[in-house]
Amino acid sequence: MPQIFIDGQPFEARTEQTVMQVADENGIYIPRLCWHPQLSIAGNCRICVVQIEGRSWVEISCNMPVSEGLRVLTDTELVRAHRKATMQFLTLNHPVDCGICDKAGECTLQDYHVAYNGEASISHEPKVVATKFYELSSRITLDNERCILCTRCVRFTREVSQSHALGVLDRGDHSVIRPAGGEGARPLEQDAYSDNIIDICPVGALLSRQFLYKERVWYLKATPSVCPGCARGCTIDIWHRRPEWALKSLDPRHNASISRVTPRDNPAVNGPWVCNKARDLAQLLERPRAHAPMTRGREVGLDAALAAARALIGKARHPVALVSSWASNEELQAFKAAFGARFTCFVKADHQPAEDEVVQDGLLIRADKNPNGDTARALFGDAAPTFAPDTDLVLVWGEGADFARLPRGVPVILLGAFLAPENGHAEVFFPLSVMTERRGHYTNFQGITSAFEACFAPAPGVVHAVQVFEKLALREAVTS
Amino acid sequence: MAKDARILMTFPVTATSHRLDEARARGQYTALEKALKTMTPTEIGKEVTASGLQGRGGAAFSAGRKWSVIQLDDGQPHYLCANADEGEPGTFKDRWILENSPHQLIESMVIAAYALQVRHAFVYMRGEFSGPYERLQGALDEAYAAGLVGERILGTDFSCDILIYRGAGSYVCGEASALITSIEGKRGYPRNRPPRLTVKGLYQRPTVINNVETLSNIAWIVNHGSAAFKAIGTPKAPGTRLISISGHIARPGVYEIEYGYSWKRLIYDDCGGMLEGARLKCVIPGGISTKVLTGEEVEGLNLDPAEVEAAGSSMGSGGMVAIAEGTCMVRLLQVLLRFYHHESCGQCTPCREGMGWMHRIIDRIVAGQGRLEDLDRMIQISRLQDGNTICGMGDAAGYAVIGILAKYRHEFEHWIKNGSSMFEGNLECRRSS
Numbered sequence: 044m045p046q047i048f049i050d051g052q053p054f055e056a057r058t059e060q061t062v063m064q065v066a067d068e069n070g071i072y073i074p075r076l077c078w079h080p081q082l083s084i085a086g087n088c089r090i091c092v093v094q095i096e097g098r099s100w101v102e103i104s105c106n107m108p109v110s111e112g113l114r115v116l117t118d119t120e121l122v123r124a125h126r127k128a129t130m131q132f133l134t135l136n137h138p139v140d141c142g143i144c145d146k147a148g149e150c151t152l153q154d155y156h157v158a159y160n161g162e163a164s165i166s167h168e169p170k171v172v173a174t175k176f177y178e179l180s181s182r183i184t185l186d187n188e189r190c191i192l193c194t195r196c197v198r199f200t201r202e203v204s205q206s207h208a209l210g211v212l213d214r215g216d217h218s219v220i221r222p223a224g225g226e227g228a229r230p231l232e233q234d235a236y237s238d239n240i241i242d243i244c245p246v247g248a249l250l251s252r253q254f255l256y257k258e259r260v261w262y263l264k265a266t267p268s269v270c271p272g273c274a275r276g277c278t279i280d281i282w283h284r285r286p287e288w289a290l291k292s293l294d295p296r297h298n299a300s301i302s303r304v305t306p307r308d309n310p311a312v313n314g315p316w317v318c319n320k321a322r323d324l325a326q327l328l329e330r331p332r333a334h335a336p337m338t339r340g341r342e343v344g345l346d347a348a349l350a351a352a353r354a355l356i357g358k359a360r361h362p363v364a365l366v367s368s369w370a371s372n373e374e375l376q377a378f379k380a381a382f383g384a385r386f387t388c389f390v391k392a393d394h395q396p397a398e399d400e401v402v403q404d405g406l407l408i409r410a411d412k413n414p415n416g417d418t419a420r421a422l423f424g425d426a427a428p429t430f431a432p433d434t435d436l437v438l439v440w441g442e443g444a445d446f447a448r449l450p451r452g453v454p455v456i457l458l459g460a461f462l463a464p465e466n467g468h469a470e471v472f473f474p475l476s477v478m479t480e481r482r483g484h485y486t487n488f489q490g491i492t493s494a495f496e497a498c499f500a501p502a503p504g505v506v507h508a509v510q511v512f513e514k515l516a517l518r519e520a521v522t523s
Numbered sequence: 524m525a526k527d528a529r530i531l532m533t534f535p536v537t538a539t540s541h542r543l544d545e546a547r548a549r550g551q552y553t554a555l556e557k558a559l560k561t562m563t564p565t566e567i568g569k570e571v572t573a574s575g576l577q578g579r580g581g582a583a584f585s586a587g588r589k590w591s592v593i594q595l596d597d598g599q600p601h602y603l604c605a606n607a608d609e610g611e612p613g614t615f616k617d618r619w620i621l622e623n624s625p626h627q628l629i630e631s632m633v634i635a636a637y638a639l640q641v642r643h644a645f646v647y648m649r650g651e652f653s654g655p656y657e658r659l660q661g662a663l664d665e666a667y668a669a670g671l672v673g674e675r676i677l678g679t680d681f682s683c684d685i686l687i688y689r690g691a692g693s694y695v696c697g698e699a700s701a702l703i704t705s706i707e708g709k710r711g712y713p714r715n716r717p718p719r720l721t722v723k724g725l726y727q728r729p730t731v732i733n734n735v736e737t738l739s740n741i742a743w744i745v746n747h748g749s750a751a752f753k754a755i756g757t758p759k760a761p762g763t764r765l766i767s768i769s770g771h772i773a774r775p776g777v778y779e780i781e782y783g784y785s786w787k788r789l790i791y792d793d794c795g796g797m798l799e800g801a802r803l804k805c806v807i808p809g810g811i812s813t814k815v816l817t818g819e820e821v822e823g824l825n826l827d828p829a830e831v832e833a834a835g836s837s838m839g840s841g842g843m844v845a846i847a848e849g850t851c852m853v854r855l856l857q858v859l860l861r862f863y864h865h866e867s868c869g870q871c872t873p874c875r876e877g878m879g880w881m882h883r884i885i886d887r888i889v890a891g892q893g894r895l896e897d898l899d900r901m902i903q904i905s906r907l908q909d910g911n912t913i914c915g916m917g918d919a920a921g922y923a924v925i926g927i928l929a930k931y932r933h934e935f936e937h938w939i940k941n942g943s944s945m946f947e948g949n950l951e952c953r954r955s956s
Contacts, residue, residue, distance in 0.1 A: 086715035087871040089911050100910045104713045128907035132876035165900070168883040194871060211710060211869070214693075216879040218869035 045111040048096075048119065053138035060187045062104040062115055073117055074126065074155055076133075076245045077193035078105040081315060082202055088133075090155065092125045093117050096363065101125050123159070133437045136171040136321070137246070137455035138188045146247030148260040152191065154325040169215050177207075179222065180231040182238060182252055182319065190248035196220060196240035203316065204406070205230055206234035212354055220248075234400045235408060238322045242305055242315075249323070252470060254303045262288040269485045270304070270321040270496040271369055271478060274411035274489035277313035279321050280305045281479060283498050299499040301325035301479065311491055318408055320400070333474035334504035337431050340467035345506060349514050352456050352471045362386045366423050367458075368413035369393045370508065371483025372492065377439070379422050381516030386438060389428035390419040393443040414485040440508065441468075458508060475508050476501045484492025526781040528755040530743045530763045531736070537801030541658055544628035544663040552671055554742040557730075559679045564595055567638035567745060574749035576701075576741075577759045580606055580697075580725075580734035581810060581840040583828060592721035593729050595640050599667025601751055602730040603636050603644040604706070605738050608690055608697035610649060611810035612862060616765035617735040617775040620832050621648070621655035624739070625662035629685065631741035635670055636683040640732055641685050646735075646886075647702045650690040660687055676950045695865035698914045700724075701734040701868070712870045714913035716824075736765055738839075760828045763839055770807075771798045771847035771952035783827045790821075790845060798952045801847035805930070809839025811859050812919030814926030836926070849953070851946040852931040853938050856924065857885045860949070863920040873908040874917035880904055881924060888935065891942035898928060 044296035047056050049071050055066045066073050066081070075089035084106050092101035101122055104115065118121065128216035133152065136197040141147040191213065197220065200208045208231040210223035222231060231237050241249045242340040252469065265280035282289065282302045289298045304324050307319040343351075356362065364386035366378060382388075388390040396402045403410040430437070430450045437449050438456045446465050457469035466472045486492040501507070534540055534549055546552070558567055572587025593601055605628065609617045620628055625891040628646075636644045648656055661686060664665065666672045674682045689707050690696050696705045698883030700714035703725040714720075724730025740762060744752050753761045760782040766789065769775045773795030782791060790796065790803065797803055803818035815826075825831050828838050846855070864882035869875040879906055884897050928935065937945045 084715065086913060088860055089872050092911065103715070106717070108717060125907070126913055129872055129911070131870045132880075132907075136875045166880060168880060168887070171879065190876065193871070213869070215864060215867035215869040216875050218875065219733075 045109050045113070047111075047115070047413050048110050049115055051114075052480045054110040057484040058109070060109050062093060062109060062113070065109060066104065066117065071117060074159060076155075076191060077195060079195055079198075079243055082195060082198040082243075084098075084286070087190065088129070090126055090133075090159070092122055094119045108430060109504065117297070121415060126155075126159040126368075127162070130156055130197070131162075131165060133191050134160075134164055135166055135168075136173075136188070137191065138170065141247075141258075141411070142236075144189065144247035145242070145250050145255060145258075145260070146189075150247060151245035152485060163387065167268055173217075173219060177219075177221075177248070180234075180237060182322075183241060184251065185220060187246050189246050190220060191246055192220070193245060194217055194220075195243045195245070197223075198244060199240050200231070200237075204234050204236040204239070206231065206237075208234050208237070209409060210387050218353050222272070231359065235318045235320075235404070236316060236406065238319050239306070239316050247279075251303065253322075253331050254352040258282075258302050265305070266498045267307055267497050268479070268498070269414065269493045270317060270324065271414040271485070272318070272320040272324070273407075273414065274409040274416060274488040274495055276315060276318045276485045276491070277321055277407060278307040278316055278493050279324075280307045281324070281498050287371050295358050299327060301498070308367075309493070312408055312487060312489070312493065316407065318401070318406075319475060322409075325395060326505040328477050328479055332477075332502055333462050333466055333472070334502065335474060336506075337466060337469070337472040339470060345473075348473060349511070350511050352473075352515055354458060355436055355439075355454055355470060356382075356385070359433060361433045362436035362438065363428075363430055363434050364388045364438040365391045365428055365444050367393055367508075368414060368416035369441050369478075369479070370418045370419065370488060371481075371495075372415065372482050372486060373417055374508045375419055375422055377512045381512040382438075383422070386433075388418065388423040389426060390423050391428060391443055392416065393440070393441045395443070411488065414487070417488055418486045432472065434469050439465075441475075458511065462503070472513050473508075474505045475511075476505045480505070481507055508512075526784045527861065528763060528781045529779055530755070531620065531627065531739060531765060532777075532779040537623045540735070540831070541625055541662065543626060543662065543669060545647075546624070550746075551626045551742070552630050552689070554746040555630050555633055555671065556677055558637055558745050559677055559681055562745070564638045564640055564874045566661075567634060570744060570749050571638070571741065571884065574740075574744045574752040574847060575759075576737065576744065577735055577760060577762075579736035579740075579841065580813070581837075586733060586737055589721060589731060589733070590639060592634075592719065593731060594641050598784075600643075600726075600728050601639050601641045602703075602728055603632065603643070604643040604699075604703060604725065605632055605646045605649040605735050606697060606699065606702060606732055607646050607652070607655075607735045608702060609652075609735075609840075610694040610697040610866075611710040611812065611840045611842050613769050613807065613844040613858075614767055614810050614840045615769075616656050616777050616841050618652065619765060619767075619799055620623060620650065620735050620739050622658050622923070625659045626628050626666065627699050627739045627742060628659070628735055629662055629666050629672060631738045632685055633676060633683055634741050634745055635731070635738055636685075637681050641683060641731075643686065645706055645725070646685060647696070647706060648687055648689045649691050649697075650692045652689075652840075656687065656689060663687065673781075693868070695868040695916060696912065698916065701914065702732060703730060709811050710907075710947055713815040734738040739911075741825060757829070764826065764838070765831060766826070766841050766843050768794055768843045768845060770843075770845040771801060772796075772845045772848070773798055780826055780897050782881070786821050786824045786826055789826065797845065797847050801846075801849065801952050804846045804850055806846065807842075807844040808836050809864070810842040811923055813839040813846070814922050815846075815930060819913055847952040849946050849949055851888060851944045851950065852927055852934045853885070853944060854948050854950050856927050857882075857889055857929075859923050860885050860920070863916070863923075871913045871917070874912045874920070876907045877904045878919065881920070887949055888938055889948075891938075893939035895936065895939055904930060919933065 077085045093104040177185040207228040212221040263282040268281045270277040300410040308315045335342040454470035460475045515520040576586040577583045696711040701711045705711040860882040863876040867878040908917040
């Protein structure tokens with residue numbers, strides 16, 4: 044355990060660590076552009092320079108191994124001069140078009156310009172002209188003028204997603220990031236993790252095409268959440284319009300919709316990455332919603348629907364429930380408490396792998412496309428749904444039930460969030476809230492529980508499943 | 524002292540002098556036999572260290588010290604690479620060895636491979652070298668056929684293969700770490716140190732990379748002993764040096780000089796003086812990355828690294844460019860900066876951006892749009908690059924800029940003030956009318 048000194052303070056380090064890592068662990072911030080904790084060391088941006096005490100030159104800290112008694116200084120005059128110079132070099136051919144750049148507001152180059160340079164460019168020369176809007180894939184566009192060639196994206200596709208989709212073409216200040224050819228390289232289009240390069244890009248060179256020019260990030264709020272796309276349950280941030288910046292004139296839906304999804308760094312589950320499915324969560328959660336309770340296709344009030352459901356449950360002798368594996372731990376507990384004894388319960392998969400989807404891989408993606416299947420099965424068993432001949436009521440909670448296989452002529456109570464043809468055929472239908480409208484927990488396949496918070500107020504007319512179960516159970520207790 | 528010793532250019536070059544039979548007739552491969560049959564690897568290493576042999580690629584690092592980092596019994600494969608990328612403008616000395624004395628290199632490489640316990644050695648050859656490639660490959664075929672390279676060399680237990688890898692035309696691939704990255708089949712980017720290449724080099728194994736000329740001395744050292752080698756040259760820089768001289772000189776070419784040889788004698792006697800009897804304006808001593816020395820500075824100097832260093836420059840790669848009076852230094856710097864801009868690999872920020880920046884500034888000056896502050900700006904850019912790049916190229920370009928601006932600033936100021944050159948933008952040596 045070598046002891047090293049950073050700015051005079053002693054720190055215990057591990058032999059294999061670099062100065063950058065020790066500083067990071069101990070809350071001393073050394074600027075970095077190319078360095079990323081999950082990627083190999085490139086050492087090309089030269090912003091992380093530090094000075095070893097007694098030396099008259101600077102060295103990069105991201106590639107500096109620790110040694111006993113090493114004394115480094117992170118904020119000397121020489122270090123500041125070199126950082127300032129590096130910022131001058133980096134912005135030399137950078138267009139500084141922050142006004143129209145999606146990265147503005149969360150751009151490392153912007154932050155560092157304020158922190159380490161703060162001066163206008165000392166160059167009078169015209170800037171190097173490079174490609175704008177180079178389509179790397181249907182999801183990502185590349186602005187080569189903004190690119191500072193840190194190669195984080197190249198290293199990500201080689202070391203993490205292993206698609207080897209990107210490389211550097213040409214030399215010098217005309218170098219550009221381009222799709223890589225050759226053996227073993229897959230197009231970025233086929234990289235299920237491609238959107239992570241947008242996050243790790245320290246500038247606005249790699250941009251999400253679905254987010255392009257949609258929002259300024261300072262109007263957005265990040266709400267911690269969990270991706271329901273598979274049993275991994277990656278922790279994510281759901282970005283949506285800040286309530287205090289709510290739009291008043293445009294479609295009010297803008298104030299209650301998902302702008303984008305980014306990973307929330309979580310070493311226990313997903314690290315700093317998520318797959319592209321999480322990025323497309325809006326497509327999953329913002330499908331047309333059901334807004335009103337119904338009995339046999341007729342819109343009714345909630346109380347009328349509750350009364351109808353109570354009546355059905357009350358007279359049923361052998362009711363069966365198909366429990367949702369998208370339900371939160373709280374909802375599953377509430378259902379168990381209310382109806383666990385009354386119903387014969389089976390857990391159903393709300394979602395199956397889509398045709399064009401990666402089913403399972405070695406990085407994050409799991410074959411079970413439901414976030415809470417393990418918890419549901421722990422509570423309700425893992426038997427496949429079967430319907431005894433005397434079944435006289437079926438309660439279907441969530442999506443994915445095969446209605447053709449339900450016993451014919453038996454009344455159905457359906458709870459669902461989205462518009463579906465089955466809603467109108469059910470004896471009673473309750474429109475449920477989606478996960479962005481409530482808080483709760485999912486427990487993933489490793490047994491790790493993560494929380495998600497409410498992003499928006501529930502849509503008008505919808506009801507939380509927990510409320511439905513509690514109200515139905517209250518009456519159940521009274522009548523029995 | 525005459526300083527006329529020769530180690531490499533010891534025979535008249537003929538149409539067949541590069542062949543194995545003639546090389547053997549000159550005594551080639553006797554050192555190999557001596558090394559493999561009578562010496563241990565450690566003994567050879569000690570002999571090389573004792574000889575004081577320095578790298579001939581430009582950095583003049585002690586070959587023995589580089590070798591001594593390799594742990595012979597560490598159980599890993601080791602690699603040896605001969606750096607034949609020779610890309611420094613004005614440098615073409617290794618080419619002479621590759622074309623005219625390829626067996627000297629092959630023999631020395633096998634000895635070095637034995638001393639470093641290397642099974643596979645590489646020659647990384649400049650892509651444009653097609654003639655030298657054919658010569659070396661031909662010599663290698665001869666050596667393989669004669670059992671001098673390959674399995675069980677000369678009937679001993681030692682086996683070593685030499686592979687020639689041809690570059691694709693990048694200047695930066697002459698830098699040792701970019702060179703091995705290129706051999707590995709990757710983009711020719713230099714690597715960050717640590718780790719040193721002698722610890723983790725080619726394929727992450729201990730690797731020694733020596734210049735072709737450095738390696739070619741090994742056979743001579745083994746044959747004649749380190750004491751004989753030290754007797755040549757100067758105490759701090761033993762041996763001889765191949766100098767490739769070009770520019771405005773009557774007889775450009777490759778000359779072998781003993782360290783400490785008189786500069787004046789090289790230029791005026793051996794090379795026949797300047798073209799058209801012009802006066803010597805300045806000399807780029809060892810590749811364009813070394814600082815220029817004026818004609819007056821060179822006058823009394825000897826080709827001794829210590830003396831050249833005291834004069835503020837270095838002998839570098841041995842690529843000497845003699846420049847005649849009447850040459851425009853602004854245009855010369857423009858040519859150099861165009862080269863550096865073109866060859867910057869673009870990996871690390873200061874060099875990638877700084878080279879283009881300086882190139883654009885000098886282009887603007889030449890176009891008559893310069894400002895006096897541009898000169899200080901170029902020096903500032905050079906200083907900011909210095910020591911903050913992954914490889915030495917950022918530093919090197921800075922030395923060229925600072926060197927020329929320090930001595931010929933008035934020419935730049937003249938161009939900026941008058942919008943034209945002091946010497947009509949001349950880069951050629953013309954007969955004065």
